[in-house]
Amino acid sequence: MDYEEPLFFRVMRYAEAADRDVVDMVSGNPDWEPPAALRDGLREFADFDADEFQYGPSAGLTELRGEIAERRNVDPSQIVVTNGAGEANYLAMARALERDAGDGVLLTDPVYPYYPGKAQMLGGDVTLVPVAEGGEIDVEAMREAATEETALIVANTPNNPTGVVYSRETMEALVSLAEEVDALLVADEVYDHFDYTGEFESALTIDSENRIVTSAFSKSMAITGFRVGYAIFPESLVDAAKTRHMLVNVAGSNPAQYAVLQALRETEPEYYEETRSMLSDRIAAFTDALDEAGADYTRPEGAFYVLARFDGFPGTMANVERLIDEAGVAGMPGEAFGPARADWIRFALVTPRAQEAAKRLADYF
Amino acid sequence: MDYEEPLFFRVMRYAEAADRDVVDMVSGNPDWEPPAALRDGLREFADFDADEFQYGPSAGLTELRGEIAERRNVDPSQIVVTNGAGEANYLAMARALERDAGDGVLLTDPVYPYYPGKAQMLGGDVTLVPVAEGGEIDVEAMREAATEETALIVANTPNNPTGVVYSRETMEALVSLAEEVDALLVADEVYDHFDYTGEFESALTIDSENRIVTSAFSKSMAITGFRVGYAIFPESLVDAAKTRHMLVNVAGSNPAQYAVLQALRETEPEYYEETRSMLSDRIAAFTDALDEAGADYTRPEGAFYVLARFDGFPGTMANVERLIDEAGVAGMPGEAFGPARADWIRFALVTPRAQEAAKRLADYF
Known part of the structure; x- marks a missing residue:
């Protein structure tokens, strides 16, 4: 088993080089806006006395x-x-x-x-x-x-x-x-x-x-x-x-x-609540589509990843590449996370196109 | 020999608690202004898309x-x-x-x-x-x-x-x-x-x-x-x-x-040249005063520290504390840097008051 990053980069590179539109569900990078006060904090810091630097x-x-x-x-x-x-x-x-x-x-x-x-x-x-x-x-x-x-x-x-x-x-x-x-x-x-x-x-x-x-x-x-x-x-x-x-x-x-x-x-609690609610909606839409695709998965109770298994389509690097080329969806091969879930693929729900990706998967399988 | 930081903090705390004005020559924190473009860079970054975060x-x-x-x-x-x-x-x-x-x-x-x-x-x-x-x-x-x-x-x-x-x-x-x-x-x-x-x-x-x-x-x-x-x-x-x-x-x-x-x-080369020239002046003024104080030292060829030794006044923690109380100058005990210079005291020239400190030392010794 390799560290996540090298494999992660390999998948990203493959997806970027693909000859079609691909929904990126590889990385765990949030795609939503940070709290407004965070940007204000940086601006404030930029004006501080050099002591604070x-x-x-x-x-x-x-x-x-x-x-x-x-x-x-x-x-x-x-x-x-x-x-x-x-x-x-x-x-x-x-x-x-x-x-x-x-x-x-x-x-x-x-x-x-x-x-x-x-x-x-x-x-x-x-x-x-x-x-x-x-x-x-x-x-x-x-x-x-x-x-x-x-x-x-x-x-x-x-x-x-x-x-x-x-x-x-x-x-x-x-x-x-x-x-x-x-x-x-x-x-x-x-x-x-x-x-x-x-x-x-x-x-x-x-x-x-x-x-x-x-x-x-x-x-x-x-x-x-x-x-x-x-x-x-x-x-x-x-x-x-x-x-x-x-x-x-x-x-x-x-x-x-x-x-x-x-x-x-x-930052008010609403900021965190809205993010949570947005992700919860994404999870619902994505897992509904996984149902349609006939995939195995466990509905996430937390975080923002879905591990899914498609019948006769183990989550190898080769199959992840096929999914990029043929369905236009990029996930992480399960083998990156150890042998127990080597048949699975991990999808990170950090894209506004999660629902579109789900539809592509449903259509493909 | 202890790591610098704990001893550094001990000296700083002692200097802060002192019942008099003390010139702080302990830390290696520059006291001059960073390049203007650095502050601009932070401001620019604060407005970037969340992707860049x-x-x-x-x-x-x-x-x-x-x-x-x-x-x-x-x-x-x-x-x-x-x-x-x-x-x-x-x-x-x-x-x-x-x-x-x-x-x-x-x-x-x-x-x-x-x-x-x-x-x-x-x-x-x-x-x-x-x-x-x-x-x-x-x-x-x-x-x-x-x-x-x-x-x-x-x-x-x-x-x-x-x-x-x-x-x-x-x-x-x-x-x-x-x-x-x-x-x-x-x-x-x-x-x-x-x-x-x-x-x-x-x-x-x-x-x-x-x-x-x-x-x-x-x-x-x-x-x-x-x-x-x-x-x-x-x-x-x-x-x-x-x-x-x-x-x-x-x-x-x-x-x-x-x-x-x-x-x-x-940043233009002038920024670095001006800092260097300012420090070079500080070194000259400080070492002139060390001459007056009859101290041993090596004139720095680089960086911004001066190691000095005063006759009959080894650079122990006790003497560094005495210098804070009696001369109003805080340096680092030489023992922080190993046995070879345990008799010496290190002064960091990162204060606009380096010349004043030098005069205090000359008066004291």
Whole structure:
């Protein structure tokens, strides 16, 4: 299994070179407008004294950490503002693997491909544990795969690529498992604003010294290129994470952090509700068309991806290319996410043409 | 030896709490104005389509890499745009230590404290090699310290904290040494715009598969908080560095990268010349006052720091605190940079009050 990006680029290149109109459902880049206050924040920053252009605190702008702390009900000292969820997960996973608690890493299958990539880079020994039929984590299988060497378990909820929102019970069971084998559970909640069940609960509500929560503003504010995220650590783990953050990146970028701060302060809940509702409509239209196409899929409870399987049409790179050429729809081959969903194709609903793409798929199959 | 930042914060806190006016010469944060085009770039970016707010290429915005490639006379594919020189050095040092060529790391003494911090985090075994009397690298001592286990040599030129610009011969000798023991030489040239000798030459002009050059716009554009830097690798080393960059940070922050791109395109040489001339004047005034104070120092050939030693007044933390309280000048204790200059104090000339500080020191001693 390769990291997502190279395969992602391969598919993008193929779609761009295609001799026809193609609906791009490959990347996870939001296609909607960021909060207005975010743009205002950047403009304001551009006029600041040059003082504000210099190093801020390594762990993040103090006011930004304050806003995050208030919303997440944690102490600001527990927060490291990072270069997106990417660095947040890197710091969290590094923390787990440098504790002399083993090098075993339990990940789900299917999996967001950056996780095994990061784990291997950090010296981790990765085991992929297939999820249950509908995409929920198979806690019993996780427990069977865990050993004394297990140092890290990563759970992404709402999940990319399955769209499942893990239940409170599942997350509690994973935290307990982490405690039992002296591992850390990392809950990557970057899609927390895209919960259509109304039942998503952050793992922050589970009190444990073995639980780290990561997130970012990349998806919720439609700014994947700003690189502002954060990790929330138990007090006992945060100092070493801050040191690593300082030694790798020194600090995050001030203009992006300030823009996010202003957007956090000024953006009304309606902004997030409207995005959620728009995506919910897209999901309904897309899955209706998948029904027409006779595809297998699990209706997403969160995030904005749909994994679908078409009878006799496994989600190989070759078939993804066929779909680009013959149906004009570009998705991601399931094999990018591990063997368990190699027959499937992931469609990212981050295009206003999601419905049109669905119709093309229905017509094609 | 501790990393610079914690000690730096300790000194800053002490200076802020002091019951008198203190000239802050602790941090390396430029106090001058960034290029006007940089502010314009941020404003322009704020009005861009939301598309431009999403993930750019992992290795950096294509146009920015193009501008850097042209200026540095390298192929764009050799460049990774990083989260400041901090990440550039991290990637370069990681590359050296993951080649199965040993874990020995040769650094100068005095040393920029992040280097040993990063090296240790990456599993390196650090040897500090004292520089010669005037601050030039002692190539013979480096050669004696090198073994088959040596994987990495780091040279910062123009140098922080000594102010020395290493000669072309020194850099060639270090590259040869790296080739002989199958190590990588990392030349950190973040102060390349602050050369007062007119003789500084980038290590890029030394052709070798064992040489990496790092730099950033943090100092040259007075934007340490924007976090835009880069590393230039030989073709044979760049792919693994790009993978690590992607797995740690995914990409750099777009608004900061775009602002730097505009500043690169639009800023006239006069901007850099004026800054250099202003700093050169500050150095002259400050070192004149050091002469009056009877201090030992080496007149900086580059960068913007002066290391000074006062007779019977070693640069301990206690004496740095005394200087804050009794003279109203805050510097960095020499021990922060390793044992070789533990008796010295580093003054950063990044305040318009550098001359006033010098007078205070002259009066005090």
